[in-house]
Amino acid sequence: MMRTGADPSVAGGGKDRTSGRTSRTGPSGPSPDPIRRLAAGDVFSTLTTSRRGLPAAQARARLEQYGTNELPRVRRRSAWRQLGAQFTDLFAVVLIVAAAITFLAYRLQEPRDTATLQLAVAILGVVLLNAAIGFAQEYSAERTAQALEAMVPHTCRVLRDGERLEVPARELAPGDVVVLEAGDAVPADCRVVEAHELTANNAPLTGESNAVVCTADPVAAVSSLEARNCVFMGTDIVAGSGRAVVYATGATTEFGRIYRLAAAAPKQKTPLQHQVASMARRVAGAALAIGALMFAVRLPTGESLVPAFVFALGVMVAMVPEGLPATLSVSLAIGVRRMARRHALIKQLLAVEALGSTTVVCTDKTGTLTQAEMTVTQVWAGGATHAVSGVGYAPGGEVRDPAPVRELLRVAGLCCDARLVPPEGPGGRDHWRVLGDTTEGALLVVAAKAGLDPGAEEATAPRVTEFPFDSTRKLMTTVHKSGAGYQACVKGAPVELLARCTGLERDGRREPLTERDRAAVVATSDAMASQGLRVLGVARRGLDGPRPAQDEAEAGLTLLGLVGMLDPPRPEVTDAVAACRRAGIRIVMVTGDHPLTGEAVARRVGIVRGPDPVVVTGARLDTMDDEALDALLAEPSSELLLCRVSPEHKMRVVTAFQRRGEVVAVTGDGANDAPALKHADIGVAMGASGTDVAREAASMVLLDDSFASIATAVQLGRTVYQNIRKFLVYLFSHNIGELVPILAATFAGFPLVPISAVQILAIDLGSDVLPALALGAEPPEPDVMERPPRSRRERLFSASVVGRILFLGGIQALCVSAVFFWHVTSSGIPFDDFTKDTPVYREAITMVQAGIVLSQFFNALAVRTDRQSILKVGLVSNPALLAAGGFGVALMAAISYVPTLQDVFNTAPLDAADWAVLAGLGTLPLLADEARKWWLRRRTDLRKGVPR
Incomplete structure (x- = not known):
């Protein structure tokens, strides 16, 4: 039965009289005093547990009663909210407003022009497509992140029925006895019941940078956070070791309370997101400004209000990179997934x-x-070195001539807190591992290689007290019952240990440690260290009683020898x-x-x-x-x-x-x-x-x-940034190809547009979004790790990016403009006689649309690399890009030949000669960019003095 009393620190639903905060749930009823004021023995009885920890069955029952030891999950946006958020992007808002105005214009027209309605529907279609792609990527990325986070283990060491186990931290229950060591994260709010120079860093909770030396004694602190006999979830152990009893888990911990406050804070945008948002505002502003300018230019020519507006809308749509939000999210998601596959x-x-x-x-x-698997390779004792075979924690291998070093290895094994864990068989871990310090694990392994059983040796010479390792004296000492007396087993840094030794064991006999012997030990230690070995000295001494002072246990020692271990690269x-x-x-x-x-x-x-x-x-x-x-x-x-x-x-x-x-x-x-x-x-x-x-x-x-994963991540990080720039060049260069012909026709006095807004949206759907997505998946360029790091002050739209956009976009614009004006002027029809139903005009705008689609196909190949020739990386090495480009060309062919689509887009069928001319002009951006890359490579080689 659980005791009852008035302990608000372990009772549920009450108020802490000393701190004024709502108390946290615990496994017991109230106690007369808060848990921090109880003696260690009373802590066990209050929380209905023991020094051996909870029985396994009771631990499961409490876990069911109080829930898992997890912080509350941040409420994620529902799928509908995630989908709705896709329509708040600035580009999406601009297009939605444009669609609404276009639909209103259709309603006001007399007679109503179905082409205007088609334009409104097409604009909404682009918005819906972008929203679908963005939602799919965000939802998928979120699920991927959750799955990857689950791969990272969160475990702790507890006592269950007196046995030391490693369990998932989420399975901790109030009353569990937790084993704490330096470097551990505290898995729950716990009351310390045993402390050996235990020091905790409470900065995440208190903001105080100074570590707190913990004690197992009762304290009269005003609040739990000030109690030096409590440790808290979210903090960490920086030194020493100890044991503590869990009294609060999950959301009922101090950290759980702070976590809920932090979870409510808004998510901060990254610099890249800020750059993209700034770019979106500028592009949207420029699109609206140019669209308004074109509207103002068309009105004085005598054109009616609605057609002038539709024309201006086409200009605006031509400037908005509708696929940018989707391609950006896809590129980042692909980068994260690629990195995950590389660990x-x-x-x-x-x-x-x-x-x-x-x-x-x-x-x-x-x-x-x-490899983080320390392996003893040499043991030095009595002036002789004994080689050790085998690698890692598996006790395979042997010590050459083990008899002279067995006592050294026995003492070293006794002076260890670590435990070797064998493979767990099918479904478990399939390799030997160490619970505790890896150096101590290596000592246990080499003892086993010498024919010793560390467990049996511990049973024969049980530990009665210890002095844990600390960074000041660089030693660890354990005291064991040995026959009728007691023995101190000491290991540590050779220099510090040698200063405390007065004797040296040689051939089983203790001899005085001379200065010559000291010099030989130091020389041997330095020689082992110069080979990349971590060196530990091992010593012992006899004692009269089980509770010596530390200075007594670590003085007058007999040096047994040195152990050299290697963590293989x-x-x-x-x-x-x-x-x-x-x-x-x-x-x-x-x-x-x-x-x-x-x-x-x-x-x-x-x-x-x-x-x-x-x-x-x-x-x-x-x-x-x-x-x-x-x-x-x-x-x-x-x-x-x-x-x-x-x-x-x-x-x-x-x-x-x-x-x-x-x-x-x-x-x-x-x-x-x-x-x-x-x-x-x-x-x-x-x-x-x-x-x-x-x-x-x-x-x-x-x-x-592995460090190799860092190098791979740097490579992939560079690739992600490069791919973002690639599809920016791709998107904005063809926007120039769409905009310039419209501007040229306006200033040349041509009464109609060379390409309609509906055609522009068809290009964006067919040869814009999908190829841009494929560029986001572009693999790293061969020389990505040959280049110097980019400056942290460098912007997405750097001078080189803008220059390449103008270079490629200018070539496309000149080609399609030339095709259009050549076709309309060669017909001999005066400009003023052209209407939207004129066959020559329909053929001309079809050639403009097809010319942009074909040039974009070759442009996508060009922007795949910055300096390397496309022939070197392979024309077919990105099959998704070829498939996306092929889809765009096939869609363009359907728009040209399918009667229903001809009516929608006001197009005409093209003959083989037309396609041949357009294909030839379409290759010009690729050929020109290949020439540019060759010149850059040539210039780089000349600077380096590389002969060609």
Whole structure:
């Protein structure tokens, strides 16, 4: 039975008398005191649990009673609201208004012209098509994001019936006993009942940057957030270890309350969205202005009001890129999906934009450049080195001549908190893994290779107390019952451990540790570190009692030897580093490891190639002011390694790079990386081995933890931005081809338009939207990673983009204008005698429409690349684009030959000679652009001194 009392911190629906806030649901009735004021033993009884944790059946029952440990889902817009939002885009609004006015003009006409009604329907058809495409992409992208986020694990370690298990955080229930270690995200609101230098970062809740040292003792804090014996969901453990009992989960936590407030905040637009919105306003404004100008020009010629308006409307429609919203959303969605297939989960569109301009990558070593599976390769004891075979956490392999090092490995295995987890068989994980520190996992594996059973050794020498590792003394000590006495097992950094040793074990005997021995140990440690090995020293000493002081347990030690382990580099990283170098991206390794270890790994993967890299430690960074740091980073060609650095150092380096105008990507996996991940232009977290805090802080998550995925994501990010520019060139160049003939006819005094608004909309539907969508799916160009990063200040409509639009659009405009005027003047009919039913006029406007469609087909091929010849990338390498272009040509043929469509579009059938002329003129944009690309390549080669 659960106890009853008056504890508002664990009761549902009450008021906290000390804080005044509504209390949170818990598993028990009230207690006389808030949970923070209870002794650790009373916490267990109040929450109806024990130090062994909840029984599995009781945990399931509580989960059903209180619900899953999840924050409330943000209410997503319904499908109908998402569809309705597609009609609020500025381009859509302009077209809807145009359709409404056109329909009104049709109603006012006497007699009514069905062509005006057809125009209104056609405009609405374009709006509906864009809305359908945009809705489909947004809905699909949302579903994809949800599925990808589910791939990122969120787990925690709990005690169930005394057994330490790893369970999904959502399955936590009030009363669960959670095991906390440095780097863990706190999965729920918990009361600490055991703390070993446990330190938590409560900044997400309190805004205080200083970490809080936790205690298991009762406290008389005014509110729960001020209680040092409570830890909260959304915060993280930065040091030490401990255990805590869950008293609030999900929406009833402090973080749940803040989360609901944050979820209500409006979503911010990215810079790209702002650029597109600004472009839409300018284009819409220009379209309205030119349309009004054409209306004013036509009225003095004696044309009636409605026809003049319809003419002006055609000009306006010609300028509006109706397919832009749909193609933009498709391009971004395709980019996100491509990155997901390459193991990069994009959480923010801003990351897609920034990836294309990344200039510096500050990368972790462990897990990113390496496999994050520490493997012991050497054991040194008594002056001899023993090689170890096998890679990873699977206990396959052996220790050469294991007898002299068994005691060293036994002691090292006892001084571990990690646990090896075997493969789980069909449906589970199919490889060995480690729960806990990977270095300790490697020690357990090498002990097994030497014929030891770590579990059996722990049972024979049970642990009675411990002194956890901390970054100040760089040691960990455990005390075990050993026969009639007690033994301290110590492991840690060789230099720090050696300073506490007075003896050395050789051939099973303890000998005094001489200065010569110390020098030999240091030399051996440095030699192992220079090979890229992480080196740990192992020592022990006998004790009289089970509860020694820390200074006593870690003094007068006997050194057993050294263990050298290697985290093997990922095989794909070397090529990825080389690709980043070619792309003009500087790679800086930022690691907490020894400089020799860092340099050895950097050389293996190609970050360091020269003889004298710049290696800077955290201690040296502390002595440098901002000017000195800026000078250090100013040389982009220098090979820079930052070793033995803290999170503060990492943050400072990122800020210094940004101060110089660099676009910085930062990788991280620990909670202490969160500040740098948030501050970077692109924060990249590890999805497999990273902490929840790091993943939350990042804008991109690598699902495979590999640096190669960063290089691929940069390539795809550049491709997304390039593809956006490609279809901008494609859309706006043919708008010029539609607009110029209309303007030319007006100023030449021709009474009719060379192309009607209905024909323009047919072009937009048939040879505009679909090819533009296919361009959004264009694969990366072969040389995309050979170019330098783009400037972060560069705009979508740069001078080069505008120049290419005018270049290609001008050629199309000249060709179709020439075709039109050649056809009408060669007939010998005076301009004033032309009507819309004149056969020559119908043939001329059909040729203009067909000329634009054919030139757009070849224009789509031209804009696929910026510099590379289309022949090099392959004419058929984007089959979707060819299919879209073929559909546009087929639709144009139907408009020319099908009688019903002839009536709708006022067109006439074209003969083979007409099609041949138009096809020849249509190839001119492609041929001209190929000549432009050749000249650019030629100029680049001449600058580089490449012979041709």
